[in-house]
Amino acid sequence: MNGLWPQIEPLLSRVSKPARYIGMEGGAQQPQHAPDKVAWLLAYPDTYEIGLPNQGLQILYEILNERPDAVAERTYAPWHDLEELLREHGIPLFSVDTHRSAADFDIFGFNLSAELTYTNLLNMVDLAGVPVRAADRTASHPLIAAGGHCTYNPEPLADFLDLVVLGDGEEVVAEITEVVGGWKADGRRLGDRTGVLRALAQVEGVYVPSMYRPVYSGVDLVGIETCSREVPELVEKRTIADLADFPYPKQQLVPLTEVVHDRLNVEVFRGCTRGCRFCQAGMITRPVRERPAEQVRSMVADGLRRTGYDEVSLTSLSTADYSGIEALVTDIVDAAGDGPSITVALPSLRVDAFGVGIATQLQHARRAGLTFAPEAGTWRMRQVINKLIREEDLYSAVEAAFSNGWRRVKLYFLTGLPTETDEDTLGIAELARNCVEIGRAHTRNPSVTVSVGGFVPKPFTPFQWFGQNTVEELQRKINLLRDATRRMHGVQVKWHDPKATQVEGIMSRGDRRVGAVIETVWRNGGTFQEWNERFDLSLWLDAMAEHGLDPDWYTHRHRTETEVLPWDHLSAGLHKDFLWQDWRDALAEVGLPDCRWTPCYDCGACTGYSIEHIVASATPPAGGSQGTGQDLSSTWVPVSIRSAEDVPV
Amino acid sequence: MRIRLRYRKLGKVRFTSHRDVARCWERAFRTSGLPIASTEGFSPRPKMHFGLALSTSHESLGEYLDLDLLDPESDSVDLDALPAMLSGHLPDGIDIETVAVIDRSEPSLQEAVTSCTWQIEVPTLTIDQLRAAVDRLVASDTLPIVRERKGKPVSDDLRPGIVHLEVLDPTAVPADLAGPVLYAELATSPRSVRPSELMAVFDPPLIEGRVRRIRQLITENGATREPLPPGAPSMTLATAGVI
Numbered sequence: 001m002n003g004l005w006p007q008i009e010p011l012l013s014r015v016s017k018p019a020r021y022i023g024m025e026g027g028a029q030q031p032q033h034a035p036d037k038v039a040w041l042l043a044y045p046d047t048y049e050i051g052l053p054n055q056g057l058q059i060l061y062e063i064l065n066e067r068p069d070a071v072a073e074r075t076y077a078p079w080h081d082l083e084e085l086l087r088e089h090g091i092p093l094f095s096v097d098t099h100r101s102a103a104d105f106d107i108f109g110f111n112l113s114a115e116l117t118y119t120n121l122l123n124m125v126d127l128a129g130v131p132v133r134a135a136d137r138t139a140s141h142p143l144i145a146a147g148g149h150c151t152y153n154p155e156p157l158a159d160f161l162d163l164v165v166l167g168d169g170e171e172v173v174a175e176i177t178e179v180v181g182g183w184k185a186d187g188r189r190l191g192d193r194t195g196v197l198r199a200l201a202q203v204e205g206v207y208v209p210s211m212y213r214p215v216y217s218g219v220d221l222v223g224i225e226t227c228s229r230e231v232p233e234l235v236e237k238r239t240i241a242d243l244a245d246f247p248y249p250k251q252q253l254v255p256l257t258e259v260v261h262d263r264l265n266v267e268v269f270r271g272c273t274r275g276c277r278f279c280q281a282g283m284i285t286r287p288v289r290e291r292p293a294e295q296v297r298s299m300v301a302d303g304l305r306r307t308g309y310d311e312v313s314l315t316s317l318s319t320a321d322y323s324g325i326e327a328l329v330t331d332i333v334d335a336a337g338d339g340p341s342i343t344v345a346l347p348s349l350r351v352d353a354f355g356v357g358i359a360t361q362l363q364h365a366r367r368a369g370l371t372f373a374p375e376a377g378t379w380r381m382r383q384v385i386n387k388l389i390r391e392e393d394l395y396s397a398v399e400a401a402f403s404n405g406w407r408r409v410k411l412y413f414l415t416g417l418p419t420e421t422d423e424d425t426l427g428i429a430e431l432a433r434n435c436v437e438i439g440r441a442h443t444r445n446p447s448v449t450v451s452v453g454g455f456v457p458k459p460f461t462p463f464q465w466f467g468q469n470t471v472e473e474l475q476r477k478i479n480l481l482r483d484a485t486r487r488m489h490g491v492q493v494k495w496h497d498p499k500a501t502q503v504e505g506i507m508s509r510g511d512r513r514v515g516a517v518i519e520t521v522w523r524n525g526g527t528f529q530e531w532n533e534r535f536d537l538s539l540w541l542d543a544m545a546e547h548g549l550d551p552d553w554y555t556h557r558h559r560t561e562t563e564v565l566p567w568d569h570l571s572a573g574l575h576k577d578f579l580w581q582d583w584r585d586a587l588a589e590v591g592l593p594d595c596r597w598t599p600c601y602d603c604g605a606c607t608g609y610s611i612e613h614i615v616a617s618a619t620p621p622a623g624g625s626q627g628t629g630q631d632l633s634s635t636w637v638p639v640s641i642r643s644a645e646d647v648p649v
Numbered sequence: 650m651r652i653r654l655r656y657r658k659l660g661k662v663r664f665t666s667h668r669d670v671a672r673c674w675e676r677a678f679r680t681s682g683l684p685i686a687s688t689e690g691f692s693p694r695p696k697m698h699f700g701l702a703l704s705t706s707h708e709s710l711g712e713y714l715d716l717d718l719l720d721p722e723s724d725s726v727d728l729d730a731l732p733a734m735l736s737g738h739l740p741d742g743i744d745i746e747t748v749a750v751i752d753r754s755e756p757s758l759q760e761a762v763t764s765c766t767w768q769i770e771v772p773t774l775t776i777d778q779l780r781a782a783v784d785r786l787v788a789s790d791t792l793p794i795v796r797e798r799k800g801k802p803v804s805d806d807l808r809p810g811i812v813h814l815e816v817l818d819p820t821a822v823p824a825d826l827a828g829p830v831l832y833a834e835l836a837t838s839p840r841s842v843r844p845s846e847l848m849a850v851f852d853p854p855l856i857e858g859r860v861r862r863i864r865q866l867i868t869e870n871g872a873t874r875e876p877l878p879p880g881a882p883s884m885t886l887a888t889a890g891v892i
Contacts, residue, residue: 005661009661010858012664012706013664013706017666018664018705018706019664019665019666019669019705021664022661022662022664023661024661024662024740024741024742026676026740254676256662256665256669256673256740257665257666257669258668258669258672305680306680307676307680308675308676308677308678308679308680308738
């Protein structure tokens, strides 16, 4: 079935990169729709190049299409040139698989990975011909759903979403399919939308925003009430107990046109217990669940054979921490044998010589650049954020990199962190300078690129109470760093626009009132806001003013322990008092070790759901000192299990 | 051993770029296990040599690719089975039609091809209007255009590059093309005329629908041939009667 294709085809020779809209990827499916099958349209609210590689959507695409009672197709945000033509010709948003109208699906589900894509979500719902506000939809419209890391604070989008999924999607999509399938079999009776939503709200991991009502006292949020006795007061996230049960994607999509991360991706573990306090991903995806090495090996071998890729990335939040990573990597390189040469990529290199050692084993050919993320410029600051990398670790990593033939090193830092002083900011310049010095011993023109991002506090992290730095303060720190490095030969500084950081902050911890702002920005043309050339801070500030909301109050204000947070009725498994204590420890500059190799400190992620870490090795990886505890002989690494020390905010 | 493939690019896949297609070929070599020679150096690439790039969204019945196979592994390659086998590893719409062994001294496709023939849909005109427009154009001695070269406007004459131009008789229009269709032979050497340039030189300019390359031609010493004739069996160009 070719659906809207005959109408779309004549437009495509008039738009940029038309291959974005044709589908046809290796592994793509042409599902057969039927009245007794629930039709899912899986969407990424950004361009095809960014959305296609999303592993979450690809996993669900396969799991749903394997079910006899479901079909799944995909769609991405059309670039504005095609959007204009679609609107001009009255053609709705379509799937790329069979070019079916988006409104003809039962569930239109978005992956939300970045706050700046929120306006694109509204735009795509509108392009589908569906009312953007959930309250305006009828039983004939698709259910608009969202999942992904941003949904741990879905409140800014609460008025636009019918349902939100918290946590791992592998199992819960089946339960949602069954509920919606029953509703569909029942004829999706008009007026019955509340019924299906109420049933969905009883599925564990599903949050139905319309069943909850925020309560304000003046400007303050003082509570979130349920509108029905049938819905849970606290919505818990979903966690799959064992990654080995889900060897997906089995048929990773191979796009015909170039996309980001254009290679085979194999997830080696999910979750991270390093405990970096700024890192939402590390907090919300606990516990650690490793994929068995045998399964990783077969997924790599099958994937390379099927896709024809010559590069595989072993993905996770910190791949060097995978038990037996060296043996795994050796196996993969050996298995490639005398066939075409295979590049193995580790997306998150650990900052020490061990990490570089693995990289050396992997990258026989291209030694252009290596990236490390020390995140902060001084040891004091790194203790605050619990990224326990000593300067020696970084220098040994950089020494190893340059001595093994790399010529460029990239260092990632955050600025605007809690308790950050100018000394911490200037520490970044100092580290960069020393790294260049180390490089000079090995290469004539060593290059160190410092990439600085403004810190945005995220829900369900110990820093969720912290008042984000203002645009002016972030810019001042960036300028300070720029001035300090101006005469440093070999050091380049790049930074993320602090204005975008502010908008991310508004939505990261915003409440339901921010929804009106998102809608206004969208109506005023503010789509693709994560694209530099399209981002416009004034659109956001004007919309905030129009709705009587104060950006300062949302982003720059420290929260107190007793304040009701907009996501308090949701749970990532983490105890709030654990997070609060970790926040106090941060201010006291006290680190917290990785619980994979030290006793449990009861964050809640395992105990609450009766699951546990699945780690193949009981001993921490060799080398490095990042909170693994293996280097505690070096007495001055101040890791303590719990500190009751009280420090004023 | 160097082989020359002739293939088609039709349907949805026409919206992929020349670069996209090159990457699809590379993956196809790996998934099919074809023993293809690689370049030396840090980033070895398969030794493949394309002819004239086809614009994104244009279709073609006559695309060519030269490949260097590893020797002696190439001895075990069944050239008769190669088109069907390798097409199975390429996206739908890219189909290899024929293959032949060529001599390494054979000039590259880019050097050898002197003109291409095209079918171009012109959906906005009636067939009579199009015939009149073509008559006017063909009667012109010169067709001055300004094109950009190295960022500077340069005056040029398109007329010598238009080797042949006619409106296809409606009975000759392929079933999957619609409306009046132009048939053009456009030179690729000494300088190339693109279908879009042809459309722009009409007065008023024409709007193209679907554009399909039909053949690539080599004219030398007054004789015209194709780099590889359609349906040629898998043999050398000499035994196929081409050279």
